[in-house]
Amino acid sequence: MSKIALITDTTSDLTDAIIEKYNINVLPFRIIYKDREYKDKIEITPEEVYGNLEKEVPTSSMPALEDMENLFESLEEQGYTHAIAVVLSSGLSGIYNGLKVVSENHPGITTYIFDSKSISAGEGAIIEECGKLVEQGKSFEEIVEAIPSIRKRVHLFFVVGTLDYLKKGGRIGKVSGTIGELLNIKPIVSVDINDGKYYTHEKVRGRKQSLNKIVELVKNILDKKKCKFYALHGHALEDSKMAFDELSKHPNVTKAVFEGYISPVSGVHSGPGLVGLVLFEEE
Structure with a gap:
């Protein structure tokens, strides 16, 4: 009989409750x-990273190959026959390729690794849905077949306080940089489903207008679809809470989750001032 393990990484921003409920392994x-x-998220908190940004902006790296190896060895010991991994976008990290290499060292576990082409709750919603399918008794093959269509139900938008950190971290992608900063342009950013890189979804001038616009974008989707709604922030609690409070009242919101801080890794590259809003369409 098959036994399916679920794997993701810390940038998926899953709550402890969801990790425990679906027994998700987080690298x-x-x-x-x-x-x-x-x-x-184990040895350092987002608050500590943000609090230290003025002194030093750290870099980030994908999970250690040793951690991946240890995980697969543990899964083998626990009798898992299959594994499904949903990881941070390959356009933003090398984790997809790293995990692929390690999984090939463990042929005793049939592994499927899915490039989320997303981040944060956009990535997390996909692995959470996989957890529900495992709970329902779906087979490995059925879940693997369903994942690409699950990904299409994700809508993710965010704004940042400044583009400086995305530029420093090399994560600027197709987001307009220097000229936009001079004109006080605050782009609404999303992740391209094709190449998994950041791109400018909308250009707005000024912080207040950008926050109004991101709320409007989410409302436009909610007017047409019933969705789960997630709000996150990077050192922007007040702004994210205001957006959450307004949008969670929409009649088409089936569940509203205020997830708080994004992972420290995401915070390193986005800098302070991030407000992230994610929708996951109900079927």
Whole structure:
């Protein structure tokens, strides 16, 4: 009889309750300072990363190959026959390729690795849905077949306080940079489902207008679809809570989750001021 393990990484921003409910294995990214290194969400918190940004902006790295190896060895010991992994977009990280290499060292577990082409709750919603399918008794093959259509139900938007951190981290993608900053352009950013990189969904001038616009974009989708709604932030609690409070009252919101801080890894690259809103369409 098959036994299916679920795997994701810390940038999926899953709540502890969801991780526990569906027994999801979470690989930690690494936050790297000049003189030390931390495991994302295990050895360092988002608050600590943001609090230290003025002194030092760390870099980040995908989960250690050793951590991946240890996970697969543990899964084998627990009798798992199959594994489904949903990971951070390959346009933003090398985790997809790294996990693929490690999984090939463990042929005893049939593994499917899905490139979410997303981040944060957009990535998390996909693996959460996989958890529900496992709970329903769906087979490995049935879940693998369903995942691409699950991905199409994700809508993710965010705004940042400044584009400086995306530029420094090399994550700027197709988002307009220097000229936009001079004109006080605050783009609404999303992730391209084709290449998994950031792109400008809308251009808005000024912080207030950008927040109004991101709420409007989410409302337009909710007017047509019933959705789960997630709100997250990067050192922008007040702005994200205002957006959450307004949107969670929409009649087509089936469930509203205020997830709080994004992972420290995401925070390193977005900087302070991020407000992220994610919808997951109900079938």
